[in-house]
Amino acid sequence: MKIQVAVLFGGKSVEHEISVISALQAMNSIPVEKYDIIPVYITKSGEFYTGAPLREINRYRDIPALLGDCVKVAFVPQNGRTAIVRTPGKKFGNNTVAIPDVAFPIVHGTNVEDGNLQGFLGTLGLPYVGCDVLSSAVGMDKYVMKSVLAAEGIPVLPALRFRASVSMEEIAGKAEAAIGYPLIVKPVNLGSSVGISKVSDREELFTALDLAFTFADVVLLERAVVKLKEINCSVVGDEDGAEASVLEEPVAQDKILSYKDKYMDGGKGGKTGGKSSGMASLKRKIPAEIPDSVAAEVKDLAVKAFLAMGCSGLVRIDFMLDMAEDKVYLNEINTIPGSLAFYLWEPAGVKYPVLLDRLLSLAVKRARKQSELTYSFDTNVFAMGGGFGGAKGAKN
Numbered sequence: 513m514k515i516q517v518a519v520l521f522g523g524k525s526v527e528h529e530i531s532v533i534s535a536l537q538a539m540n541s542i543p544v545e546k547y548d549i550i551p552v553y554i555t556k557s558g559e560f561y562t563g564a565p566l567r568e569i570n571r572y573r574d575i576p577a578l579l580g581d582c583v584k585v586a587f588v589p590q591n592g593r594t595a596i597v598r599t600p601g602k603k604f605g606n607n608t609v610a611i612p613d614v615a616f617p618i619v620h621g622t623n624v625e626d627g628n629l630q631g632f633l634g635t636l637g638l639p640y641v642g643c644d645v646l647s648s649a650v651g652m653d654k655y656v657m658k659s660v661l662a663a664e665g666i667p668v669l670p671a672l673r674f675r676a677s678v679s680m681e682e683i684a685g686k687a688e689a690a691i692g693y694p695l696i697v698k699p700v701n702l703g704s705s706v707g708i709s710k711v712s713d714r715e716e717l718f719t720a721l722d723l724a725f726t727f728a729d730v731v732l733l734e735r736a737v738v739k740l741k742e743i744n745c746s747v748v749g750d751e752d753g754a755e756a757s758v759l760e761e762p763v764a765q766d767k768i769l770s771y772k773d774k775y776m777d778g779g780k781g782g783k784t785g786g787k788s789s790g791m792a793s794l795k796r797k798i799p800a801e802i803p804d805s806v807a808a809e810v811k812d813l814a815v816k817a818f819l820a821m822g823c824s825g826l827v828r829i830d831f832m833l834d835m836a837e838d839k840v841y842l843n844e845i846n847t848i849p850g851s852l853a854f855y856l857w858e859p860a861g862v863k864y865p866v867l868l869d870r871l872l873s874l875a876v877k878r879a880r881k882q883s884e885l886t887y888s889f890d891t892n893v894f895a896m897g898g899g900f901g902g903a904k905g906a907k908n
Contacts, residue, residue: 514548517872518596518612518638520629522554525621526706526727529572534851535618536569541854541864547872550596550610552585554624560585562596562609585609587636594638614875615640618848622701622728625848626652639879641871642825643847650821651847652701654732657821664820666813667841669832671734673700676725683721684714687733694736697721699728710736737841741833743800743810746853747818748826748867750874754818756811757856761800798859806833809840817842824878825871828853 519542521535522528532553539549551566555575563582565571571578586599593611601607615638619625627649633640643651650656658668672690674683687695697720698708707727709720724731746757800807814829828849832841852871854864 514546515614515872516550516610516612517542517547517614517616518550518552518610519616519618520552520554521618522556523619523621523624523629524554524556524558525619525624526702527620528556530850531618531620531624532572533569534620534848536567537851537854538616538618538864538868539567542868542872543865546869550612552596553579553582554619555579560587560596583609587632587638589636592637594636612638614638614872614879616872616875617642618852620848620850621706622652626701639875641875643821643823643827647822647824648847651823651827651845654698654700654844655730657845661817661820661842664816666817666820667839669734669737669841669843671732674731674733676729676731680718680721683733684717687717688714691733691735694738696734696736697724698732699724700730700732702727737832737834737836739835741802741835742843743802743831743833744828744853744856745810745814745831746826746828746849746856747814747823748857748870749818750824750878751819751822754815754823756814757853758798758859759800759802759807759810760856761797761802763795763797798856802833806840813840813842817845821845823847825874826852826867828856 519535519539521531523531525531535551539551542549549567551562551564553561553566555561561579561582562585565578565581571581584599585596588595588597590597590608590611595608596610596612598607598609615633617624617629617633617640619629623629625648627645630640630643630648631645634645642648650660655671655673658671661668670691672687674686694710694712695717696708696710697717699706707724709716709723711717711720721731742762744760744762747754748757749755802810810831813831817829818827823845826849828846830843830846832843833839834841852867854867857867858864
């Protein structure tokens with residue numbers, strides 16, 4: 513009997529469309545002899561839909577028409593499982609559309625990659641692929657991520673964090689005193705280069721802050737590495753062991769690798785020959801052109817960061833090489849990277865279907881471990897006379 517996999521994608525995120533492309537790539541590569549795929553599209557307003565048309569990329573040009581040919585659904589606990597049911601339900605007949613064995617979130621950005629969706633699936637008791645709530649949340653918040661990794665001795669650039677309530681003059685004054693120019697300004701919890709700017713003076717800083725604050729209430733400022741080489745590495749595994757992929761060196765066309773570089777010019781969501789190729793078509797050098805000793809250092813740091821964050825499944829970790837100071841810094845962790853970074857595993861002989869099968873197996877393994885834990889006691893406090901008259905605030 514095949515394993516039923518609910519692939520969730522879309523969501524209320526600025527990376528919504530990129531999620532669609534990553535998910536379609538994966539659904540076309542999941543081994544059909546072992547798995548049945550249930551596509552579940554999350555609209556930008558948070559509604560769930562399922563249906564075969566969701567697997568056709570051209571249908572997304574007209575979302576209302578696409579959804580009209582699909583079924584609106586909800587996830588409902590049912591007899592110890594999680595069912596995907598039609599909503600609103602029909603008065604007669606069976607409203608259960610599917611009963612998945614495991615969920616595969618292929619989502620990017622806030623509200624979906626940051627632990628929200630993972631918490632929803634965990635509450636349902638539905639096993640899911642990838643990082644758990646904590647590692648997803650920490651990975652999304654760049655400031656918290658830096659704090660966790662720095663505590664583990666992993667090199668990161670120091671940064672300042674500011675909320676939108678702080679005046680721009682105060683932000684500029686503190687940043688100039690603590691870091692100086694050039695600076696990188698970025699929303700604290702977004703990916704895909706959205707809202708990121710490199711600035712060289714106060715005027716540019718104010719413009720960059722205006723941009724970043726349109727996407728997030730909190731922004732991060734850090735020193736810009738002037739002589740920079742970007743290196744990316746994927747890691748797959750869990751707390752019992754993890755391994756690093758081949759390294760890549762993205763080729764930027766601007767001061768920093770931009771959204772346009774990634775998406776519009778053949779990157780994650782870009783079009784090549786009329787076909788969406790995702791991050792796999794981004795201009796890059798694989799393997800990265802760096803000394804073997806530096807490559808070994810990057811891979812070692814990547815695995816250490818993966819384990820320090822408590823990650824599971826597959827991530828992509830982006831590093832910065834300061835060529836002037838000959839130093840390596842971890843830049844950020846993508847807990848659900850675009851195209852699931854399959855292009856970093858294929859050069860090592862790991863085909864995409866094999867990689868996806870491993871990710872699904874890791875999800876099932878984690879669910880088995882969690883099923884052995886105790887989450888409640890077979891004791892009814894109320895039947896024993898407990899209530900408001902008992903010890904105030906007592907737990908034991």
